[in-house]
Amino acid sequence: MSTLTIRSLRKNFGAVEVLKGIDLEAQNGEFIALVGPSGCGKSTLLAMIAGLESVTSGEIRIDGRLVNSVAPKDRDIAMVFQSYALYPTMTVRENITFGMESRRVPKPQQDEAVKRVAAFLQIEPLLGRKPGQLSGGQRQRVAMGRALVRDPKLFLFDEPLSNLDAKLRVDMRTEIKKLHNRVGKTTVYVTHDQVEAMTLASRIAVMHQGEVQQFDEPATIYNRPANMFVAGFMGSPAMNFLPAELSQEGGRPSVALQSADGKTASLPIVQALASDTPRQLILGIRPEHIYRFDPDLARRKPGIAQIDAVVELVEPTGAETMAVLRLGGKEITGRFDPDGTPRMGETVTLGIDMARACLFDPTTQRLI
Amino acid sequence: MSNHDLILSVPAPARPWRERLGSAMPLLVLGPSLVASFVYVFVFTGWTLYISLSNSSLLPTYGFVGLDNYASLWANRRWNIAYNNLFLFSGFYIVGSMAVGLLLAILIDQRVRGEAAWRTIFLYPLAVSFIVTGTVWSWLYNPVDGIQALVRGFGWTSFSFALASDRHYAIYAVIITGVWQASGFAMALFLAGLRSVDQDLIKAAQIDGASTFRIYRKVLLPTIAPIFLAVAVIQIQFAIKTFDLVAALTKGGPGISTTFPAIYVYDLMFQRGQIGEGAAAAIMMLAALAVVLVPYSFWVVWRRRKEAGHG
Numbered sequence: 171m172s173t174l175t176i177r178s179l180r181k182n183f184g185a186v187e188v189l190k191g192i193d194l195e196a197q198n199g200e201f202i203a204l205v206g207p208s209g210c211g212k213s214t215l216l217a218m219i220a221g222l223e224s225v226t227s228g229e230i231r232i233d234g235r236l237v238n239s240v241a242p243k244d245r246d247i248a249m250v251f252q253s254y255a256l257y258p259t260m261t262v263r264e265n266i267t268f269g270m271e272s273r274r275v276p277k278p279q280q281d282e283a284v285k286r287v288a289a290f291l292q293i294e295p296l297l298g299r300k301p302g303q304l305s306g307g308q309r310q311r312v313a314m315g316r317a318l319v320r321d322p323k324l325f326l327f328d329e330p331l332s333n334l335d336a337k338l339r340v341d342m343r344t345e346i347k348k349l350h351n352r353v354g355k356t357t358v359y360v361t362h363d364q365v366e367a368m369t370l371a372s373r374i375a376v377m378h379q380g381e382v383q384q385f386d387e388p389a390t391i392y393n394r395p396a397n398m399f400v401a402g403f404m405g406s407p408a409m410n411f412l413p414a415e416l417s418q419e420g421g422r423p424s425v426a427l428q429s430a431d432g433k434t435a436s437l438p439i440v441q442a443l444a445s446d447t448p449r450q451l452i453l454g455i456r457p458e459h460i461y462r463f464d465p466d467l468a469r470r471k472p473g474i475a476q477i478d479a480v481v482e483l484v485e486p487t488g489a490e491t492m493a494v495l496r497l498g499g500k501e502i503t504g505r506f507d508p509d510g511t512p513r514m515g516e517t518v519t520l521g522i523d524m525a526r527a528c529l530f531d532p533t534t535q536r537l538i
Numbered sequence: 539m540s541n542h543d544l545i546l547s548v549p550a551p552a553r554p555w556r557e558r559l560g561s562a563m564p565l566l567v568l569g570p571s572l573v574a575s576f577v578y579v580f581v582f583t584g585w586t587l588y589i590s591l592s593n594s595s596l597l598p599t600y601g602f603v604g605l606d607n608y609a610s611l612w613a614n615r616r617w618n619i620a621y622n623n624l625f626l627f628s629g630f631y632i633v634g635s636m637a638v639g640l641l642l643a644i645l646i647d648q649r650v651r652g653e654a655a656w657r658t659i660f661l662y663p664l665a666v667s668f669i670v671t672g673t674v675w676s677w678l679y680n681p682v683d684g685i686q687a688l689v690r691g692f693g694w695t696s697f698s699f700a701l702a703s704d705r706h707y708a709i710y711a712v713i714i715t716g717v718w719q720a721s722g723f724a725m726a727l728f729l730a731g732l733r734s735v736d737q738d739l740i741k742a743a744q745i746d747g748a749s750t751f752r753i754y755r756k757v758l759l760p761t762i763a764p765i766f767l768a769v770a771v772i773q774i775q776f777a778i779k780t781f782d783l784v785a786a787l788t789k790g791g792p793g794i795s796t797t798f799p800a801i802y803v804y805d806l807m808f809q810r811g812q813i814g815e816g817a818a819a820a821i822m823m824l825a826a827l828a829v830v831l832v833p834y835s836f837w838v839v840w841r842r843r844k845e846a847g848h849g
Contacts, residue, residue, distance in 0.1 A: 222741050243747035255738035259760035268756070269746035316742075 172323035179228035203371035248317035410502035437475035454528035460504035463521035473525035590817035639724025672786025705795035731762035
């Protein structure tokens with residue numbers, strides 16, 4: 171049983187305000203991902219939870235206990251660092267027991283714990299080696315072993331996968347997910363990789379410029395981003411933003427866009443709009459919600475709107491093909507099945523899934 | 539005939555002289571210093587070795603006398619004192635400067651205010667030559683107008699501080715001066731080492747519940763162990779060729795109590811015209827250095843191989 175509660179937390183480095191009132195909470199056993207671009211304050215926030223950075227104002231509670239001025243060692247946390255931070259002169263076994271050694275845990279108990287963790291992470295053959303003799307993935311495991319052996323209240327991960335190569339990163343991501351499912355500890359995980367956040371977390375806090383932009387479940391973050399920053403940050407390729415004007419088309423609200431042939435196409439809006447909706451809007455469409463139009467599709471999916479666009483560039487990735495399209499004077503990216511790939515220079519009729527589109531207020535950048 | 543052969547069979551066009559000069563340039567530039575290093579290090583070392591086995595006196599002569607020079611060298615009490623002093627001085631000088639340097643480095647590593655100023659102050663003795671250091675410290679040790687006179691001037695009239703003028707303790711005066719001069723250098727290297735350690739290690743150790751003392755002892759100092767060795771090796775060659783410090787500080791005295799091998803060699807060769815025995819003494823100094831440096835260089839090579847092996 172362990173929870174984390176953060177209330178209006180602030181952090182200043184001199185005159186620079188790095189965190190501007192953070193509110194977060196993690197239920198028992200939850201996996202919280204802090205995600206954001208570099209410099210958004212996510213690592214500082216993690217360091218503050220760990221007690222490695224002081225708190226300027228606000229409060230951090232672990233299991234309801236205020237820990238603002240509690241030393242890191244007394245917070246009952248374990249942390250996995252981006253650089254792994256394995257003690258280079260100690261063997262893997264000594265690395266794992268260093269914390270227990272510092273806390274004067276009796277020797278037999280230490281051996282027991284090492285045996286348990288080594289079996290759990292399958293690192294028994296590595297126990298006698300030094301970190302310099304391990305591969306990146308093995309070091310990662312040992313770093314997790316050192317965290318696990320303590321059986322802490324809270325697990326903190328600081329971009330643990332960013333030093334690994336692409337393939338290993340995907341493997342270790344799966345490992346971390348499995349590990350969390352088995353251990354079920356409350357975890358805070360910092361990453362700049364939105365895919366990691368989406369795949370691992372039970373809830374994601376998207377951070378930008380020292381503020382939490384949105385704190386919600388992955389599906390909500392992805393489908394109903396609170397603002398244009400979240401919409402643009404989560405998802406790859408990024409969501410397309412098109413300035414559009416609100417109009418009425420046959421009694422239903424719609425947005426007008428410049429089509430490829432110079433005419434104005436109007437796309438009906440599916441969602442209900444409030445009466446004070448501004449006339450100028452930003453239409454947000456994810457690349458995977460852009461299709462090549464065909465009548466069959468329109469029958470299957472209600473809310474498909476037609477519009478013509480010119481294909482400017484085609485980028486095949488194998489599993490799918492990205493196409494850069496010119497629409498309404500802007501470039502947008504569409505994600506297509508390789509079989510139905512549009513050709514460069516072609517004018518295609520697109521079917522846009524308006525039921526999945528997001529509308530943003532251009533002044534506040536918030537979701538409407 | 540494979541493709542490879544085809545390419546080789548095309549006659550190479552005559553290379554313009556400019557290009558040839560260009561490729562020979564590194565050799566041309568390095569050549570003089572390579573030749574000079576080779577002559578000064580290996581040829582002269584060999585020559586010294588040869589002279590040490592000869593009956594040379596005022597000028598080199600080449601009558602072979604075997605190990606006679608060595609025998610007479612080791613029969614000399616002054617040489618024995620010098621050789622003893624060398625080991626006493628080297629030991630204390632290296633350990634002392636490393637201990638003081640490490641202490642200073644750890645203190646400065648605590649993010650003290652005005653760090654750059656402290657660093658400069660402690661490093662400054664290194665910028666002063668041994669002659670100046672020796673001269674200044676000889677004034678400080680001088681009972682008539684040095685530290686003793688100063689403290690007596692404050693009113694403590696029975697105060698006695700005559701380290702350099704006592705023949706049992708004069709060697710320690712040399713050691714203290716040497717440590718003063720060298721510990722700033724050790725500090726700079728240790729501090730650079732401490733600062734190059736991944737800061738995450740310290741954070742990890744803090745979370746692991748280790749005290750500051752334990753973090754230094756178990757994590758930081760073992761991590762910078764190679765720097766200890768580097769400092770020791772650099773200091774040892776300073777120690778063995780110690781000449782100017784002693785020459786300026788005590789001139790080998792009182793009596794012969796702070797004679798060093800380098801002083802002894804100088805004496806034999808240029809004052810007393812015993813080049814053969816002087817060369818033998820110089821070879822003994824080389825032997826003292828080799829005892830330390832040869833294993834060290836083997837160790838360095840071994841380590842490099844081992845690291846390369848692990849990729």
